[in-house]
Amino acid sequence: MNDRSDVPTAAVRTVKLRKVYGNNVAVDDLDLTVNGGEIFGLLGPNGAGKTTTGGMITTRVLPTSGQAFVGDVDVVAHPAEAKAKIGVVPQSNTLDRALSVAQNLYFHGRYFGMSKRVAKEKTDELLTRFRLEDRAKLSVSALSGGMAQRLMVARAIMHEPTVLVLDEPTSGLDPQSRLALWDILRDLNGAGQTVLLTTHYMEEADELCDRIAIMDHGKILALGSASELKAKAGGASTLLVKVSGDPGELIQKLENAIGVDERVKIVMSESGVKIIGKDVAQLISKVVSSAEGLGLKVYDLSLVQPSLETVFINLTGRELRD
Numbered sequence: 290m291n292d293r294s295d296v297p298t299a300a301v302r303t304v305k306l307r308k309v310y311g312n313n314v315a316v317d318d319l320d321l322t323v324n325g326g327e328i329f330g331l332l333g334p335n336g337a338g339k340t341t342t343g344g345m346i347t348t349r350v351l352p353t354s355g356q357a358f359v360g361d362v363d364v365v366a367h368p369a370e371a372k373a374k375i376g377v378v379p380q381s382n383t384l385d386r387a388l389s390v391a392q393n394l395y396f397h398g399r400y401f402g403m404s405k406r407v408a409k410e411k412t413d414e415l416l417t418r419f420r421l422e423d424r425a426k427l428s429v430s431a432l433s434g435g436m437a438q439r440l441m442v443a444r445a446i447m448h449e450p451t452v453l454v455l456d457e458p459t460s461g462l463d464p465q466s467r468l469a470l471w472d473i474l475r476d477l478n479g480a481g482q483t484v485l486l487t488t489h490y491m492e493e494a495d496e497l498c499d500r501i502a503i504m505d506h507g508k509i510l511a512l513g514s515a516s517e518l519k520a521k522a523g524g525a526s527t528l529l530v531k532v533s534g535d536p537g538e539l540i541q542k543l544e545n546a547i548g549v550d551e552r553v554k555i556v557m558s559e560s561g562v563k564i565i566g567k568d569v570a571q572l573i574s575k576v577v578s579s580a581e582g583l584g585l586k587v588y589d590l591s592l593v594q595p596s597l598e599t600v601f602i603n604l605t606g607r608e609l610r611d
């Protein structure tokens with residue numbers, strides 16, 4: 290007997306979800322499931338299609354084809370119903386500058402059908418919870434970036450959505466505000482809130498997310514927990530080499546000396562030359578002699594353990610960063 294009554298409905302599900310802009314396939318037949326109660330991260334470089342995916346799930350971008358569901362609600366067929374189940378924190382500041390901090394919350398509550406009394410109570414509760422009570426009467430333009438972001442999260446969860454969707458939530462925040470926001474998201478999730486976020490910060494995905502989908506060119510390249518993804522990279526680590534002089538020459542020479550294939554990849558990054566592979570520690574002497582042969586001085590050499598960055602480079606041959 291195939292009794293599926295005990296299988297919980299996914300918090301978010303996409304079926305062959307697709308968005309095409311002109312000739313550009315921004316999201317390419319994406320099948321994705323976010324389980325209730327998890328923090329799910331879409332990790333990828335700029336232009337991977339993360340924002341467009343989030344936009345389609347949150348009804349702000351119309352799919353070219355395919356479907357997206359929040360719970361069992363089809364977001365294209367029933368956008369109003371879907372919106373009530375979704376809390377959105379967009380990439381840019383969308384707080385209403387004509388309103389005070391408290392009013393931004395209050396009117397959001399009213400918009401979602403709360404009575405004046407309930408909207409007022411909820412506003413006060415959220416201002417306290419997000420440590421904004423002493424700013425309640427101020428204009429939102431008086432808030433720091435971190436505070437504005439906290440207010441946007443407070444506003445997004447005010448109507449108790451099934452899923453909280455955040456697009457690059459810590460982009461542009463200082464490190465302290467970033468950590469504070471991670472704490473807030475962990476607390477919310479601890480209280481049962483399902484979270485879907487997009488990010489191009491591998492640390493953010495690594496630290497925060499239960500499961501991560503690595504995305505590039507509109508497709509998911511790999512999916513799993515951070516440790517599962519790192520294990521999939523076959524334990525590849527990174528040898529980071531810094532030389533005085535032109536590292537381009539060194540890359541050329543190393544490619545000849547080491548032989549680059551699917552087991553070893555060499556990329557140039559801002560921080561130096563990265564050699565990625567399983568046993569790269571064994572290549573140290575070859576790297577040093579290659580550099581010396583070119584008259585380049587190696588002034589730093591370090592071995593970096595597998596990270597999501599390694600996973601991304603292994604999958605694409607490119608760096609995750611811009």
Ligand SMILES: Nc1ncnc2c1ncn2[C@@H]1O[C@H](COP(=O)(O)OP(=O)(O)OP(=O)(O)O)[C@@H](O)[C@H]1O
Nearest residue numbers: 310313315333334335336337338339340341342457
């Ligand atoms: N409104 C639009 N019109 C035309 N092309 C678009 C539009 N929005 C996105 N694109 C294109 O779709 C692709 C995916 O963009 P998207 O913004 O979803 O990526 P992303 O991974 O979220 O990157 P970012 O972090 O820069 O927002 C890119 O090639 C982008 O140029």
